[in-house]
Amino acid sequence: MFILVIGGGKIGYYLTKTLVSEGYEVLLIERNQQKVVTFSDRFGAVVMQGDGAEAATLQRAGASRADVVIATTGEDEDNLVICQLAKRMFQVGHVMARVNNPKNEEIFKRLGIDTTVSVTNIILSYMEQSLPDRPLTHLLTLSHADLAIVEANITSRSPHIGRPLGDVNLPPDVAVSAIIRGEDLLIPGPETRLQPGDEVIAITHRASEERLREALSQ
Amino acid sequence: MKVVILGCGRVGSTLARTLDAEGHNVTVIDRNQQQFQRLGADFGGATVRGTGIDEDVLLRAGIEEADVFVAMTNGDNTSIMASQIVQEVFEVPHVVTRIYDPVREQLYRSLGLDTICPTTLIAGLVHEKLADNATVPSSGGAA
Numbered sequence: 001m002f003i004l005v006i007g008g009g010k011i012g013y014y015l016t017k018t019l020v021s022e023g024y025e026v027l028l029i030e031r032n033q034q035k036v037v038t039f040s041d042r043f044g045a046v047v048m049q050g051d052g053a054e055a056a057t058l059q060r061a062g063a064s065r066a067d068v069v070i071a072t073t074g075e076d077e078d079n080l081v082i083c084q085l086a087k088r089m090f091q092v093g094h095v096m097a098r099v100n101n102p103k104n105e106e107i108f109k110r111l112g113i114d115t116t117v118s119v120t121n122i123i124l125s126y127m128e129q130s131l132p133d134r135p136l137t138h139l140l141t142l143s144h145a146d147l148a149i150v151e152a153n154i155t156s157r158s159p160h161i162g163r164p165l166g167d168v169n170l171p172p173d174v175a176v177s178a179i180i181r182g183e184d185l186l187i188p189g190p191e192t193r194l195q196p197g198d199e200v201i202a203i204t205h206r207a208s209e210e211r212l213r214e215a216l217s218q
Numbered sequence: 219m220k221v222v223i224l225g226c227g228r229v230g231s232t233l234a235r236t237l238d239a240e241g242h243n244v245t246v247i248d249r250n251q252q253q254f255q256r257l258g259a260d261f262g263g264a265t266v267r268g269t270g271i272d273e274d275v276l277l278r279a280g281i282e283e284a285d286v287f288v289a290m291t292n293g294d295n296t297s298i299m300a301s302q303i304v305q306e307v308f309e310v311p312h313v314v315t316r317i318y319d320p321v322r323e324q325l326y327r328s329l330g331l332d333t334i335c336p337t338t339l340i341a342g343l344v345h346e347k348l349a350d351n352a353t354v355p356s357s358g359g360a361a
Contacts, residue, residue: 056321075295084329088325103273
């Protein structure tokens with residue numbers, strides 16, 4: 001497998017280093033000649049100088065035979081264009097972009113980027129999962145269907161405790177799929193009653209996520 | 219019509235002044251406040267400081283009511299990304315993008331952006347001038 005990494009910042013540097021040590025064929029493209037020299041001393045001949053948003057650079061790097069292109073620069077506009085060039089001009093099968101402004105994850109997906117990674121969103125989601133009192137945690141986005149999988153923690157203060165699930169006023173396009181109670185997995189029905197400490201896993205349309213949050217935290 | 223122009227350089231500011239003088243509703247976005255000086259004291263439009271690849275900045279510029287969006291930044295990738303956001307998210311009916319790199323210009327034209335490439339445009343104009351000039355040996359074929 002041949003992987004092209006664009007951008008020799010901290011993320012690109014450690015990514016290249018790790019991929020090389022795992023035995024992948026990797027080429028790192030970096031604009032700054034000084035960095036290219038330093039990296040070449042450390043990694044050997046897997047670093048090339050050039051602007052990854054220039055088609056000529058990608059051509060020189062052999063993008064047309066790359067299996068994956070990963071754009072890791074600190075500029076979202078550069079990462080977007082690098083990935084679009086790789087995909088549209090060089091028919092790269094899988095393009096991944098680092099997204100610096102978390103709001104851009106959505107638009108990158110709409111513009112055809114296969115995988116986006118936002119460090120801010122990752123930290124946020126870990127943080128939310130480790131806070132016990134958060135009423136609703138976003139676990140996963142199923143972007144092709146515009147759905148989200150979320151987790152709700154039922155605290156001892158929740159007004160829904162002891163009520164059957166069928167009586168809880170949830171948005172209509174929410175499917176409560178599972179309840180984790182202690183170490184047990186329950187498949188809930190309308191008669192299932194919520195208990196403090198329950199973790200409720202639900203699938204929702206993304207448009208209803210906010211209403212679900214309100215319904216569960218009221 | 220309501221026009222949002224991204225980039226208040228020579229071209230962006232000149233276009234903004236022309237459209238403003240014609241009575242259009244013009245808003246100019248630029249990262250650098252100083253660039254707005256190019257618009258002159260008699261400019262009647264609005265200015266917004268910020269980057270055009272941020273949806274919040276575009277909203278502040280009134281992108282939702284815009285009929286036309288023009289991207290004229292000095293970075294091709296910024297102009298390309300801003301134009302795609304405006305076209306895809308805000309569905310502005312007419313988006314014009316300046317792209318200096320002829321290769322990127324061709325790609326994004328094929329992907330549906332209305333692009334202008336000053337590089338090929340000026341090279342073509344100069345070439346025409348040279349072909350018109352009798353003292354330059356012509357390779358033939360000029361119309």
